[in-house]
Amino acid sequence: MQFKAIRGFKDILPSQVGTWNRIESEGKRIFEVFGYQEIRIPMLEKVELFARGIGEDTDIVSKEMYTLTDRKGNQLAMRPEATASILRAYIENKLYEGHPVRKLFTIGPMFRYERPQKGRRRQFHQINVEIIGDPGPKSDSELIYMIMYFFSALGLHDLVLHINSLGCLDCRAPFRGALKDYLKKYGADLCPDCQIRMEMNPLRVFDCKVERCIQVIKNAPSMLGFLCHDCAQHFDALKAHLKELDVGFVVNSHLMRGLDYYTRTTFEVQTQELGAQNAIAGGGRYDRLMKEFGGPDTPSIGFAIGVERVVELLEEQGDWSEAGPDLFLAPLGKEAENKAFIWLQELRKAGLKCEMEYRSLGLKAQMRHADRLKARKVLIVGEDELVKGKGILRDMVTKEQVEVPLDSVVSELIEMKERNWI
Numbered sequence: 001m002q003f004k005a006i007r008g009f010k011d012i013l014p015s016q017v018g019t020w021n022r023i024e025s026e027g028k029r030i031f032e033v034f035g036y037q038e039i040r041i042p043m044l045e046k047v048e049l050f051a052r053g054i055g056e057d058t059d060i061v062s063k064e065m066y067t068l069t070d071r072k073g074n075q076l077a078m079r080p081e082a083t084a085s086i087l088r089a090y091i092e093n094k095l096y097e098g099h100p101v102r103k104l105f106t107i108g109p110m111f112r113y114e115r116p117q118k119g120r121r122r123q124f125h126q127i128n129v130e131i132i133g134d135p136g137p138k139s140d141s142e143l144i145y146m147i148m149y150f151f152s153a154l155g156l157h158d159l160v161l162h163i164n165s166l167g168c169l170d171c172r173a174p175f176r177g178a179l180k181d182y183l184k185k186y187g188a189d190l191c192p193d194c195q196i197r198m199e200m201n202p203l204r205v206f207d208c209k210v211e212r213c214i215q216v217i218k219n220a221p222s223m224l225g226f227l228c229h230d231c232a233q234h235f236d237a238l239k240a241h242l243k244e245l246d247v248g249f250v251v252n253s254h255l256m257r258g259l260d261y262y263t264r265t266t267f268e269v270q271t272q273e274l275g276a277q278n279a280i281a282g283g284g285r286y287d288r289l290m291k292e293f294g295g296p297d298t299p300s301i302g303f304a305i306g307v308e309r310v311v312e313l314l315e316e317q318g319d320w321s322e323a324g325p326d327l328f329l330a331p332l333g334k335e336a337e338n339k340a341f342i343w344l345q346e347l348r349k350a351g352l353k354c355e356m357e358y359r360s361l362g363l364k365a366q367m368r369h370a371d372r373l374k375a376r377k378v379l380i381v382g383e384d385e386l387v388k389g390k391g392i393l394r395d396m397v398t399k400e401q402v403e404v405p406l407d408s409v410v411s412e413l414i415e416m417k418e419r420n421w422i
C-alpha cells in the first residue's frame with residue numbers, strides 16, 4: 001500500500017527549502033528593522049472566531065473552512081487566515097498594556113478548502129504582518145512601503161500594487177444601497193449564489209468567479225464615489241505618502257478583498273506571471289474588528305503574503321538555485337582520510353558548510369561527487385600533499401588551484417571563508 005499526500009497539500013522538498021528559508025529570513029530581518037515582533041498562534045481556533053471576524057457570507061467561511069468537532073463537541077476550524085487569531089491573542093493576553101501601537105508578524109500554514117490549481121493550495125503558507133493601534137494613513141503607507149521593499153530585496157520587480165478604499169460604516173451604507181439597486185437590474189443574469197449575496201451582502205458579488213457575474217460587476221458603481229470627507233482625506237493622504245516614498249500604485253476601485261472586516265485602505269500586490277492566482281499579497285485596514293471581538297477600540301492594518309506564490313516566482317526567475325557546500329574534502333589514502341575527518345568536524349564547528357565522502361574513493365569519483373553537490377571548492381590531500389605538508393584547494397568554477405599549509409589548514413580555511421574566498 002502506497003500513501004499519497006492529501007489533494008492540495010504538498011511536501012516542501014529539500015531542493016526548495018533553501019528558497020523558503022531565504023524568504024523567511026529576509027522577511028524577519030526587514031520586519032525587525034521596521035519594529036515588528038514575532039507572535040506564534042495556534043493552528044486551531046473556535047469556528048465562531050472566523051465566522052465573526054471574516055464574515056459568514058464570505059467564501060472563506062461559508063465554503064472553504066476545514067472544521068471538526070472535538071470530543072467535547074466544540075466546533076473548531078483549522079485557521080484559514082491569521083488576522084482573527086492575532087486579534088484574539090492580542091485581547092486575551094492584554095498585549096495593549098504599555099504598548100499603544102503593537103507591530104506583529106507571524107509565519108505559518110493556513111488551510112482553505114479551495115479547488116487546487118497553480119498558485120492555489122488547500123494548505124498554503126502566509127507571512128502575516130499587522131500594525132495594531134494606529135489609525136493611519138502614515139501606518140498604511142509605511143506598511144505598503146515595507147512590503148514593496150521586501151519584494152524588491154528578494155529580487156522581485158515586475159509587480160503591480162493595487163490600492164482602494166472601502167470607506168467606513170457611514171459611507172459604506174449608501175454605497176451598498178446603490179450597489180444593490182444596480183445588481184437588482186441584472187438579478188436574473190447573476191449566478192444563484194450572487195442572487196443571495198445581492199440581498200445579504202452585495203459587496204461579496206465582487207468575489208464571484210462566474211463569468212456572467214464578472215461581466216455585470218464590471219460596470220457597478222465605485223466605492224470611491226461614496227467616500228465621506230474623512231475617508232476621502234485618508235485615501236488622498238495615503239496616495240500622497242506613497243508618491244513621496246516613490247512607491248508606484250494603481251487605484252483599483254473594484255478591489256473589495258474577500259473578507260468582510262476591511263474598512264478604508266485595501267491593497268493587493270499582483271503579478272502577471274502566475275496566471276489566474278495573480279495576488280502574491282493582500283491586506284488592508286480593519287478599524288472595527290478589535291471592538292467587535294470585545295477588545296479596546298483599536299484601529300489596525302495588516303497584510304499577508306502567499307509564500308508559495310513568491311517561491312514560484314523566484315523559481316521561475318531561476319536565480320535561487322540550491323546552494324551547495326562551501327568546501328568538499330577529498331582525501332586519498334587512510335592517513336589523509338583520518339585527518340580530513342577531524343578537519344571536517346572542526347570546520348563545521350567554525351561555520352563552514354563542508355562535505356566529505358566516507359567510502360574510500362579515487363580522486364575522479366570524489367570530484368564527480370563534489371560536482372554533483374555543487375561544492376564551491378575542493379581540498380585535495382593525497383600522499384604527496386601529506387609529504388609536502390601542503391594541500392591543494394581547487395575552485396570548482398574557475399578551476400584555479402592554490403596551496404594550503406596542512407599544519408594550520410583549519411585556521412587557514414576559516415580565514416579564507418571570513419575573507420569570502422570560499
Ligand code: HAM
Pocket residue numbers: 080081082083112114119120121122123124125126128129130258259279280281282283284285301302303304305306307308309
Ligand atoms: P488573503 O487575500 O485571503 O488575505 O490572503 C493573502 C494572500 O495569501 C493572497 O494574496 C495569496 O497570495 C495567499 N493565498 C490565499 N489563499 C491561498 C491559497 N489557497 N493558496 C495559496 N496562496 C493563497 C488574508 O488572508 C488576510 N488575513 C490578510 C490580512 C492581514 N489583512 C489584514 N491583515
